[in-house]
Amino acid sequence: MYTFGDPTQWLPFVFAGLMGLSILIYVVLDGFDLGVGVLFPFADDEEKDAMIASIGPFWDANETWLVLAVGLLLVAFPSAHGEILTALYAPVAIMLIGLILRGVAFEFRVKAPAAYKRLWNNAFFIGSLMTSLSQGFMLGLYVMGLDWTLGHVAFACLTAVFLTVGYSFIGATWVIHKNSDALQLKAVDWAKGGIWGLILGVGAVSLATPYVSPRIFEKWFDFPQVLWLAPLPVVSGLLIVWLWTMLRRMPFANDHWNWLPFVAATLLWTTAYGGMAYSFYPYVVPEKITIYEAASAPESLFIILIGSLFVLPAIVGYTLLSYWIFRGKAHELRYD
Amino acid sequence: MLDTLLLSRIQFAANISFHILFPTITIALGWVLLFFRVRYNSTGDARWMEAYGFWVKVFALSFAMGVVSGITMSFQFGTNWPGFMEIVGNIAGPLLAYEIMTAFFLEAVFLGIMLFGFSRVPRWLHTSATFLVAFGTTMSTFWIIVLNSWMHTPQGFEMIDGVAHATDWWAIIFNPSMPYRFFHMMLASFLTVSFLIAGVSAFRWLIGGRTSGVRVAMRTAIFTAALLIPVQILVGDMHGLNTKEYQPAKVAAMEGVWETERGVPLLLFALPDEEARENNFEIGIPGLASFILTHEWDGEVKGLNEFVAEDGTPLHPRVAPVFWSFRVMVGTGMLMLLASWAAVFLMLRKRSDGMGRRGVEGLPKPFLFGLVAMTFSGWLATLAGWYTTEIGRQPWLVQGVMTTKEAVADVPPTMVLSSLIAYLAVYVILLGAYISVIFYLARRASRGQSIEPRLPQSEDAQVRVVPAE
Numbered sequence: 149m150y151t152f153g154d155p156t157q158w159l160p161f162v163f164a165g166l167m168g169l170s171i172l173i174y175v176v177l178d179g180f181d182l183g184v185g186v187l188f189p190f191a192d193d194e195e196k197d198a199m200i201a202s203i204g205p206f207w208d209a210n211e212t213w214l215v216l217a218v219g220l221l222l223v224a225f226p227s228a229h230g231e232i233l234t235a236l237y238a239p240v241a242i243m244l245i246g247l248i249l250r251g252v253a254f255e256f257r258v259k260a261p262a263a264y265k266r267l268w269n270n271a272f273f274i275g276s277l278m279t280s281l282s283q284g285f286m287l288g289l290y291v292m293g294l295d296w297t298l299g300h301v302a303f304a305c306l307t308a309v310f311l312t313v314g315y316s317f318i319g320a321t322w323v324i325h326k327n328s329d330a331l332q333l334k335a336v337d338w339a340k341g342g343i344w345g346l347i348l349g350v351g352a353v354s355l356a357t358p359y360v361s362p363r364i365f366e367k368w369f370d371f372p373q374v375l376w377l378a379p380l381p382v383v384s385g386l387l388i389v390w391l392w393t394m395l396r397r398m399p400f401a402n403d404h405w406n407w408l409p410f411v412a413a414t415l416l417w418t419t420a421y422g423g424m425a426y427s428f429y430p431y432v433v434p435e436k437i438t439i440y441e442a443a444s445a446p447e448s449l450f451i452i453l454i455g456s457l458f459v460l461p462a463i464v465g466y467t468l469l470s471y472w473i474f475r476g477k478a479h480e481l482r483y484d
Numbered sequence: 485m486l487d488t489l490l491l492s493r494i495q496f497a498a499n500i501s502f503h504i505l506f507p508t509i510t511i512a513l514g515w516v517l518l519f520f521r522v523r524y525n526s527t528g529d530a531r532w533m534e535a536y537g538f539w540v541k542v543f544a545l546s547f548a549m550g551v552v553s554g555i556t557m558s559f560q561f562g563t564n565w566p567g568f569m570e571i572v573g574n575i576a577g578p579l580l581a582y583e584i585m586t587a588f589f590l591e592a593v594f595l596g597i598m599l600f601g602f603s604r605v606p607r608w609l610h611t612s613a614t615f616l617v618a619f620g621t622t623m624s625t626f627w628i629i630v631l632n633s634w635m636h637t638p639q640g641f642e643m644i645d646g647v648a649h650a651t652d653w654w655a656i657i658f659n660p661s662m663p664y665r666f667f668h669m670m671l672a673s674f675l676t677v678s679f680l681i682a683g684v685s686a687f688r689w690l691i692g693g694r695t696s697g698v699r700v701a702m703r704t705a706i707f708t709a710a711l712l713i714p715v716q717i718l719v720g721d722m723h724g725l726n727t728k729e730y731q732p733a734k735v736a737a738m739e740g741v742w743e744t745e746r747g748v749p750l751l752l753f754a755l756p757d758e759e760a761r762e763n764n765f766e767i768g769i770p771g772l773a774s775f776i777l778t779h780e781w782d783g784e785v786k787g788l789n790e791f792v793a794e795d796g797t798p799l800h801p802r803v804a805p806v807f808w809s810f811r812v813m814v815g816t817g818m819l820m821l822l823a824s825w826a827a828v829f830l831m832l833r834k835r836s837d838g839m840g841r842r843g844v845e846g847l848p849k850p851f852l853f854g855l856v857a858m859t860f861s862g863w864l865a866t867l868a869g870w871y872t873t874e875i876g877r878q879p880w881l882v883q884g885v886m887t888t889k890e891a892v893a894d895v896p897p898t899m900v901l902s903s904l905i906a907y908l909a910v911y912v913i914l915l916g917a918y919i920s921v922i923f924y925l926a927r928r929a930s931r932g933q934s935i936e937p938r939l940p941q942s943e944d945a946q947v948r949v950v951p952a953e
């Protein structure tokens with residue numbers, strides 16, 4: 149039984165890792181398609197169709213990472229799951245309604261009578277906005293320890309706006325990659341505007357976290373560690389500079405390398421996220437419940453782990469297949 | 485008056501009822517699409533592709549509705565029922581995880597290829613994608629039904645400090661009611677889809693869209709329904725016997741039997757009165773309920789009065805909703821039997837000139853109207869069936885292990901009320917939009933065949949139709 153060390157120690161760690169990974173994949177992947185929705189009002193009707201075509205084949209699978217993330221939270225850390233989601237009851241409900249509206253709008257906007265297309269376009273935008281804002285709000289409240297005090301709510305409202313702008317930024321880099329000509333140029337402008345949301349958001353969370361918790365403060369500013377961690381902010385800074393110079397020089401000749409901003413944005417998300425994960429470890433409910441306290445029984449986690457060893461590589465494989473099939477510019481994608 | 489438990493239950497019932505409508509369609513429609521696709525591959529006959537082209541749109545729409553309402557479901561556990569995962573999470577967790585890993589990703593990824601990949605990928609890959617989507621929806625049904633059945637007939641676990649721990653996964657997955665529930669649900673889905681296709685095809689036929697694609701779709705639907713409805717009735721009967729063994733209180737409520745008796749009549753109508761603990765206005769067929777449940781005319785059926793605590797609190801579910809929803813389901817099933825067999829009979833009649841069978845032409849106009857009226861009869865039966873099952877389990881959430889009350893979240897009732905109202909409003913609008921868009925698509929397809937060639941381009945602007953919603 150203990151060949152690989154004590155399972156009550158490493159299983160929660162592995163599952164926290166898996167959950168963290170699926171949240172990261174979610175915020176990058178659904179981040180870009182939610183962002184496309186948030187940018188909707190800035191596009192004209194034809195551009196809207198092109199933008200939808202660029203995310204049409206992907207959005208459903210992207211959203212499934214959210215189901216996996218909340219699923220892992222629910223199966224691996226049942227007590228934390230209840231604690232977090234009941235504390236976030238209202239924003240979760242708003243997010244779910246947002247997800248419903250935008251998810252069905254994909255279909256209705258092309259299938260309902262033409263006179264209703266405007267309406268469903270609006271539903272798509274509003275749904276994306278509700279989802280992004282409520283996710284940002286939840287992030288802020290989580291960082292603040294899930295207490296509904298006035299100050300925390302105010303902070304959460306700020307992160308709501310920042311995350312939304314951040315999503316629209318990564319959405320814009322996706323549009324740059326998937327579209328061409330006038331729409332691509334427009335997207336470059338959107339990205340230039342959106343990058344500020346990202347900088348402010350990452351900054352606000354990085355500053356607030358150590359301030360809220362002395363434990364996190366120590367973790368970041370104690371001596372030997374600080375050397376270790378220094379690369380994180382430095383890398384983020386470099387990425388931002390790189391993104392900025394790229395965006396100023398876009399579009400590139402022959403549209404080569406149009407995917408670079410998206411990749412850079414993904415890296416930026418990842419470093420910011422890594423920093424956050426480092427801060428919170430080993431807590432799953434900030435400062436209250438650690439992953440070790442919240443974990444389900446090892447025999448149940450084991451059953452899931454064995455399955456995921458086989459299934460996750462397959463999922464990654466066919467996800468890549470699908471991105472490969474639908475590579476290149478989106479405008480030929482048609483379906484109604 | 486405002487009670488978190490009651491409101492959470494209403495909200496859960498509303499959410500799951502809304503969710504189940506769409507999987508019920510996608511589970512079987514996926515296989516039907518695969519059938520159309522494979523027939524096209526092997527015959528090269530364009531009418532199969534026409535049928536595929538129309539129904540894949542309905543599939544895409546239903547799938548989107550299923551996905552978004554499903555996401556709501558997975559959050560519900562945490563927001564409203566945290567006790568559920570805390571007590572039985574060790575068992576429910578892995579089952580849900582397997583559903584996500586083996587089904588949801590498969591469906592979601594290959595759906596993209598199925599919907600957008602038609603001209604981008606080779607034919608075999610598009611056919612395989614269609615297969616994998618159908619397979620994925622069936623896997624999801626399997627896992628969720630395993631969990632739900634386990635909640636009705638739990639086994640393979642032990643309780644340690646008030647928390648369930650799995651001891652035998654085989655026993656958990658193949659729990660006693662799982663096979664019945666799974667096949668009954670799969671059949672329900674195929675019947676729902678058959679009547680949906682028959683209803684919409686009849687509608688298209690009536691408004692003049694008499695294409696060969698409509699013809700093959702109609703034939704496929706009618707024959708599937710006629711073939712499967714007797715199987716469904718048989719499986720339903722076996723399901724009832726299984727329930728009688730494991731949840732006798734539920735069966736007593738379904739049959740409206742108060743006292744344990746022999747030779748119990750099958751009640752066609754009755755108004756169960758919970759206060760007086762008796763039925764009013766009973767109309768029944770003598771001995772038939774005993775015969776169905778025990779296969780003997782004077783077999784014994786346990787009555788509801790066996791399930792009352794010493795102090796008089798009932799330990800059985802509320803009787804009227806279980807009694808009535810069961811009758812709605814069975815009644816709809818009987819109607820389906822009648823309709824599909826009559827249709828087969830009408831379609832197989834010889835033509836008056838002796839040249840072959842009448843086919844869809846053989847269906848008289850009033851009959852076609854009847855099929856249109858039955859378009860969503862599958863939904864009715866499915867919902868009624870689930871209400872029988874789930875309300876019949878109360879007050880238990882997991883039979884004999886935990887009650888619904890133990891699971892509910894400590895959230896202010898006003899909060900639950902607000903989210904409930906918001907969900908209901910969204911659901912009503914979406915349901916209206918969904919149904920009208922399906923009929924709009926049917927009208928557009930019929931128009932496309934007959935008048936579009938003369939009116940290229942702006943078909944939407946030319947013909948004002950009843951708007952969606």
Ligand code: HDD
Nearest residue numbers: 665669672675717720721724727814817865866869870873
């Ligand atoms: C098209 C749908 C449909 C049709 C025509 C029928 N059913 Fe059904 N029934 C369902 C759809 C359904 C369902 C929604 O799928 C349920 C709910 C849970 C389940 O597994 O299946 C169900 C549950 C259910 C149960 C309750 C199981 C329990 O106690 O948990 C019984 C006893 C039957 N059915 C029996 C029948 C009989 C005797 C039918 C004969 C006409 C019948 N059903 C037709």
Ligand code: HEM
Nearest residue numbers: 493496497500501504628629632867870871874875878888
């Ligand atoms: C297979 C997955 C399912 C699971 C895991 C599940 C789980 C639950 C849970 C946790 C409850 C408790 C909340 C409550 O009492 O209201 C419940 C009740 C209920 N469920 Fe299900 N359910 C499933 C399928 C369904 C379906 C498909 C339907 C109907 C379409 C349904 C209808 C109901 C209803 C009406 C109640 C309320 C019963 C009452 O409160 O009197 N369920 N179920």
Ligand code: HEM
Nearest residue numbers: 212506507510547550551554555557558588592621624628
């Ligand atoms: C409490 C119970 C339930 C939960 C938590 C749940 C959760 C979900 C989720 C999250 C999805 C979306 C998957 C995606 O992202 O692609 C989904 C879809 C699906 N669900 Fe459920 N579900 C429940 C009940 C049921 C029941 C009772 C059935 C059928 C018997 C069912 C069958 C399906 C199927 C076939 C799909 C995929 C097809 C579609 O989206 O239309 N589910 N469910």
